[in-house]
Amino acid sequence: MEIEIQLTPDPIAETISPPPSLGAHGAWLEFRGVVRGEENGGNISALEYEAYPEMATGEIRRILESLGTKFPCLAAKVIHRVGVIPVGDTAIYVGVASPHRGEAIALLAGFMDRLKQDVPIWKRRALPPVAANANLRTSGPGASADSHRRPQNILSVNEALAEIQSCCRPLPAIRAPLAEAFGRVLRETVCAPSDLPDRDRSTRDGYAIRQNDASESFRVVDTLHAADWKPCQLKSGETVRVATGAALPCENLRVVIQEHVERDGDRIRITKHESALNLRQRGEDVKAGQPLVPAGAHLNAGRLALLASAGCTQPLVSPRLRVVHFTTGDEIVSPEHTPRPGQVRDSNSILIHSLLRRFACETEQAHLPEDFDLAKEQIGNQQSAIGNSDVLLVSGGASVGDRDFTRPLLEWLGFEIVFSQVNVRPGRPLIFGIAGGASVPASRLVGSLAPPDKVRVAFGLPGNPLSHFVCFHLFVAATLAKLTGAEPVKFRRGRLGAKLDDAPCPRETLWPARREPTGLHPLAWASSGDVTCLTEANALIRIPADRGSIEAGGEVEFLSTD
């Protein structure tokens, strides 16, 4: 019997062809075990499988061969997926070919029974369902057309953030090698597998003796280098020569630095006594089982190094977000061109591209013509990118009718508009929409390119660079955090280092500022088209509606942007 066995972290193909050895006649029996939405009575979103691959492969082969002597078949193919497998995906595939169906059915039934007894593969854990969303828009096309005509309420910043929170859900987590995990969000808390350091280690070159040993002189019984591990129980009057970093041979030792010792052959005498132990104690940094990096943390260089030191080489992380960004507006020219009167250079593309970098995104950018039909034609060629994206950003033109263009564009692309105005300065004409999931009938999705259950979000960003900066940090970042499972972005409290001079404004304001050790310094800001203040800004001060000026030293809320 031909046998083929695979253990793979990748999805199992939808169709698998029978082996050529079957020829034109006979039985080709296929079985798929699919992950159920329920485990131990509770709802789940995915199961994580673990295998002892070498032994699992061997056991599967042994079982097939032994059953094959009883039920002669031509070929058998077994694929078991491992790692995180979402509900509805195939966990195991078995295909059996035989001249007649009886043997194939008997072999398959026998194999599945034995697999569940003997093959070292485990359901490691069930991943909980993503919180069900009561607020998802369920209106159909008719209601949407209606809402297009009806003026929508202006939401406050908090209301808009709450809508975003309720519309987005974290994408399924995956395992990724450390080298590919930078910038992603850790999705399960990683605990220390052992004490760090793993045993008492010397911090100096010197001689280890028992802590309470009052001997006059000591016999050197061994020499330990940094990589040595030679456990032994030191007796009174004994010492071992140790290098910096060396693991001490037993507990309750201290290290006398070599400068405080006179050595004569294999004996030493301590010339100067000090109380310092000169060692890093076992578990001093982290005790076994203690959390090292919490779920929700962004993986930066230091956290990745810590995961490596703990042996966690395949952390469970957020998937790479796919973002498509369109600029619009016929007055926008590429930065390398000289703008004619009435035109401006495109600074938003590089701004968005750079702001997205810290979120481990795959970003695609393009410029759309302002003519709606031409724009649709161009998008027609990029439908797969949009259909596969998690987030779509559309930068409005700086002057001409950007809202009139972006909203129908998003609706044409199948997005349901959740809100289109926020009572904030700058950034009021902000559009937020969702597609997929329960929100939109599958018939309204772009072609059939996006799976109907995949939720995608879109923003129409007001065209001015400062509005972009504010809307990104306030709303887009909150969306990316939710999709990746990161800790939500929070306002912090701080004090003004200088007076903030402003006339009372009926809208809540986010004012660019520089955070210094002396406090928050408001930056000069003329209009929402102002790019110059962005060069210094590393914070946005939140000024409540109708508040006006705030004196130096006044307490304010702010959002960090670096």
Added chain:
Amino acid sequence: MRVLFFAQLKDVTGCDSVEILSPAPLTAHQLWTELLKQFPELAAHRSSVRLANHCEYAGPDTVFASDDEIALIPPVSGG
């Protein structure tokens, strides 16, 4: 000899393997005695765990030598 832990036993021991230094080959009973010295928490799992040696389930008379790769196999749940 190297002993591998899988699935929930990784959580119990906090690691995926351990090196056991023994000059002489060990019986299953002796191996367990060594393991329980280092990981007393494993005692609760002993009755449900099968031992494997070089990717095959061990028999009652298997003797584990210094260059063996041993695995503790908790109840499996594949498929």
